[in-house]
Amino acid sequence: MTRETLTNCPFCGKLTIKILHIPFVANTFASKCRAGGRNTVIQKERFDVLSGCDACGKSRKEVENTLNNKEDKISHEERIRRIRESGLPTRIEF
Numbered sequence: 001m002t003r004e005t006l007t008n009c010p011f012c013g014k015l016t017i018k019i020l021h022i023p024f025v026a027n028t029f030a031s032k033c034r035a036g037g038r039n040t041v042i043q044k045e046r047f048d049v050l051s052g053c054d055a056c057g058k059s060r061k062e063v064e065n066t067l068n069n070k071e072d073k074i075s076h077e078e079r080i081r082r083i084r085e086s087g088l089p090t091r092i093e094f
Contacts, residue, residue, distance in 0.1 A: 004050070010066045012056040017063055020048040 024045040031037040049064040
């Protein structure tokens, strides 16, 4: 059961990127041998980017590379700002 969904563009933040979601599937097939052999075929969950951004003009490949490497792009200052906004303590006191 594949689904096509819309998500926000990582560059401009508008809801224009189409993504195809393919869910996890595990199928087991029994063969006709005397030992009762089984073969299991596993398809892992994945997300495929179908389109680029119409608002900012980024291509599909640029959007896909940014979404796959999203965690590497966040700077140290951005992490500290997010931690402070969420209310977590930034200093540990003993």
